Amino acid sequence: MKHALPGSPLTLALLLISCGEEEKQAESHGGGSHRPVIAAVSYPLAYFAERLSSDFATVLYEVPTDQDPAFWEPGDEQITAIQEADLILLNGATYAKWVSTRTLPGETTVVTSSSFRDRLMETEGTLKHTHKEGEEAHSHDGLAFTTWLDFKQASAQASEIALALGERFPERKSTVMTRLDALLEDLNNLDTGMATATSGLGNAPVIVSHPVYQYWARAYSIVAPSLLWEPDMELTPGDMAALARIREEAPGATLFIWEDDPLPKNIEKLKRIGLTSVVISPCGNRPESGDFLSVMRANIAALQALSN
Amino acid sequence: MNPGGIAFLSWKHLSHRPMRSLTLVTAIALTLFFPRALQVFISESEDVLQERARSTPLLVGPKGSSIDLTLNSLYFTPQQLLPLTYAAYEKLSRQRFGTTIPMHSRFRAEDAPVIGTSLAYFELRELMVDSGRMITRLGDCVIGAQLAARKNLKAGDTITSSPENVFDLAGVYPLRMRITGVLAPNHTADDDAVFVDLKTTWIIEGLAHGHQDLTDPGTSGAPRESGEKVVRANASVIEFNEITDGNITSFHFHGDPGTYPLSSAILVPRNQKQRALALAAYQDKDATAQMVIPLSAVTDLADTLFATQRLALAAFRLLGVAALGLASLVFLLSFRLREREMLTYAKIGAGRILIGTLKAVEVTIVVISAMILARVAVSLTRSLATDLLSRFLN
Helix, strand or coil: CCCCCCCCHHHHHHHHHHHHHHHHHHHHCCCCCCCCEEEECCHHHHHHHHHHHCCCCEEECCCCCCCCCCCCCCCHHHHHHHHCCCEEEECCCCCCHHHHHECCCHHHEEECCHHHHHHCCECCCCCEEECCCCCCCECCCCECCCHHHCHHHHHHHHHHHHHHHHHHCHHHHHHHHHHHHHHHHHHHHHHHHHHHHHHCCCCCCEEECCCCCHHHHHHCCCCCCECCCCCCCCCCHHHHHHHHHHHHHCCCCCEEEECCCCCHHHHHHHHHCCCEEEECCCCCCCCCCCCHHHHHHHHHHHHHHHHC | CCHHHHHHHHHHHHHHCHHHHHHHHHHHHHHHHHHHHHHHHHHHHHHHHHHHHHCCCEEEEECCCHHHHHHHHHHCCCCCCCCEEHHHHHHHHHCCCCEEEEEEEEEEECCEEEEEECHHHHHHCCCCEEEECCCCECCEEEECHHHHHHHCCCCCCEEEECCCCCCCCCCCCCCEEEEEEEECCCCCHHHHCEEEEHHHHHHHHCCEECECCCCCCCCCCCCCCCCCCEEECCCCCCECCECCCCCHHHCEECCCHHHCEECEEEEECCCHHHHHHHHHHCCCCCCCEEEECHHHHHHHHHHHHHHHHHHHHHHHHHHHHHHHHHHHHHHHHHHHHCHHHHHHHHHCCCCHHHHHHHHHHHHHHHHHHHHHHHHHHHHHHHHHHHHHHHHHHC
């Protein structure tokens, strides 16, 4: 009677098949030649995803640095690349307007703000319209979307990403959760730092150049009336009149917040009317230097410097 | 006389009266063909229906006929039931019973059904893009191979949705859709359909639209008083009937998305536990939606078909007996007419057995020819049954 010996063709074939299976498993779990891709619609989400998965996944974030990810319009090829990602991280709150008009696979798409969707803020002061008599007037502007400027919300978003990564790559779950702990600690430190820095501002309102600070203002109990100014725009008499109106509505403001470094003459103009300029970057897009953490620390430091 | 001689004489006689012989062969062939063809057709139908139903584990739709729901979701037959709300679909998705795939098949374009769905549908049906690429945005569509061939359409062309009622002048604008790709054939109803993002069907439905910027003072039909916070648009505001790179950002949705309609949702549980939980969740009699196992619905339909088949087979058998009786009569009359010919055979030495053999060979040739013809026709039916069924169902 013949037996299949260790070196027989049958054993060899079985060995090859089992090796093939292992390779397949390794590939499907991100250990093979296919490196998982995680697409993110904003830099903060891309940063969180990189912190949680940089050793086994590639983060796809293609928004050019000179564009605002909230209003960036991807091309067909970019959408195709995003569709093929293993995980697509959305901010929610109508951030990244393109999401509502493009086709994304529901199965791999994660809305990172879903745990606090009932606390999202509607934007105010935008022009409304109706199309016919009796129809409810509506605005196309939607919700305030800079959710991560409230660091507790940022923590919730990071946790949502970690959960999604754990579900998608169960074999990486423990590593991801360990990294989440470190990330949450960093975000918690930012939250404490920002609370301390803003407490030094007292109860006076803070005028902000752009309507992107709603969650920051709510989280740290700041009254923050908003203009619609860009850091690099020349301030016209009309703009100054709008500022004057806001100062009448919210008297006592001595601080003016910009998204990015403003033109020096704008700083001077505001200084002449008693407003100190300070940059609090929302960091929606990848910074030229540093990362999300360093930019947020710089924001806190800028506010702390005012108190000192 | 040797057997070759008998066959020669029989053949000579049959070919001497070709019309009579052909009529006999055809009549007997049809008598044999119809019952068998019916069996084949129903058996193939069952296979085709069950194959697609098997690859669609569960269906969620509004209450009503489970067969209507199944045929609408699997074969895109006209929607008979009330729509399912998007809120009901979202609730199903949140319950995490598996992959949920929305289906909205109310509209048509060039007589083909327009199916609003998600990318997961293409994975479920293993539909690959043969030429072009997958849809990426509102207004994009991929079309089935059969539709592309029939209408001579290719990636880069456009296809326009048909108005539901040509007399409804105030109805929804037809939407010109960009064909981004043609799907590889999979020999199902998918080959004759237009697939779009679910949101695109809502644009066709009039729940979303794009138009000129009403806040732009240059826009006609957007009057507003200084300081007024509400712009009231009138009919002169131009609504876009095609989605382009230039106007896509102006498209927006109105009303509560939870009330938006769907035809049904396909649910693909990942394991038996999810399947059991999903089925249990829809047992409530007060629920506004129902969960259907397409395979069961199709089996019920097949059972109905079998009952019809039994009835039809009985009728065919009776007809067959009558037809064979008529054929026998034709043979008997024919042999009566040929009595003198048979007498001649007897005078030149042919015995009764030989003459009987001669008659039997003639009958045998006719019957065997009819059987061969019936067999060929049954084979043809078998090969065409799938396509025919798809056409009947559409």
